[in-house]
Amino acid sequence: MATKKTVKKVVTPDDSRETFVSLQKSFADSGLSVNEKLKVLYQLQAADNEIDKLVQLRGELPAEVTVLENEIAALRAKIVRLNENIASEEAAIEVNKGKMAEHEADILKYQAQIDKIANSREYDSISKELENENLLLRIADKFITEARDRIVESRKQIGEIEERVSIREDDLAAKNEELASIVSSTAEEEKKYTEKREALAAKLDARTMSAYERIKASTHNHLAVVPVYREEACGGCFNTITPQRLVDIASGNKLVICEHCGRIIVGSDI
Ligand SMILES: [Zn+2]
Known part of the structure; x- marks a missing residue:
């Protein structure tokens, strides 16, 4: 990922091509703490996963x-x-x-x-x-x-x-x-998760939501926020995470973005 280009995006608040990397600097500038924001994002992803499963039941x-x-x-x-x-x-x-x-x-x-x-x-x-x-x-x-x-x-x-x-x-x-x-x-279940998703989405700012939706839509498994896989790898692309980043993830107070796939990686306690 071209860091220079994405860093430049931070100074462009209206950029519709938002990514988590372009949000990195402003991530903490909101009513929620980084930890709370990560929790909301992870719960949002969980609700969306459930909705996806229900939609998949409709198959072809x-x-x-x-x-x-x-x-x-x-x-x-x-x-x-x-x-x-x-x-x-x-x-x-x-x-x-x-x-x-x-x-x-x-x-x-x-x-x-x-x-x-x-x-x-x-x-x-x-x-x-x-x-x-x-x-x-x-x-x-x-x-x-x-x-x-x-x-x-x-x-x-x-x-x-x-x-x-x-x-x-x-x-x-x-x-x-x-x-x-x-x-x-599945209507009742779908409604439940959709309401949950809407409540979670309301807690997040527009730029974070825009980045979340974009990454989710661009990945084949529709995952934008993933847990650590087997205590050492990104749960989205399975590339190994460096020890320092694992420490940052475990702290729960830092936004850690996979350098390979651009997804947010969260710790197991989130
Ligand atoms: Zn990854």
Whole structure:
């Protein structure tokens, strides 16, 4: 740990990147004695450990619930998109039905004309129009047939997706129920420790709390305050503690920070 840098942090009271090292000089400047402050910190850590244990009982359930909720939302969005496609296909079918009616009327008109025609030039011209109208009629008819096929396909997809949604919803309900039963079985205990934690946190100044939360959040085992391990090592990182520091820890009146991991080390009497 860069001591020069962290010592500099002491003169910056609003530093949100607080560590125990940056607090070292001001640690004693509070209503509580160093010994009392260490005790409060250790009890706070103990309460947080209990809360962590209770939260761990929920295991992967909260994450699994989130995955299912996201999956269901994505499937529902897909159904919405497919229904929008169906609506636009249906509108296009109506347009083409209108076109077909116009072409059919034109065909009838040209057919009536062609029956009364005397010269062949006029006949050629009208029969070309007839041919054209018949072609356009077939194009509109083909479009309608294909659009109907696409609608059938979309409806089939919607049916399949709805089935998947219903299965996922059953999964989700089961997981939510399981989670709720775990949460309710531990709710009282969790409330007890949470209240304890809040009462302890209220005794500490903002900078100490900020350092505590930061170190706790940055370590894999969520420990910021640890006891001495086997009378010689840091209970957080298990590196050996120097004899002088062991004496300081045993005194209970000094803030001792592990030089390897930055955690506060407290004695067994704390
Ligand atoms: Zn350590």
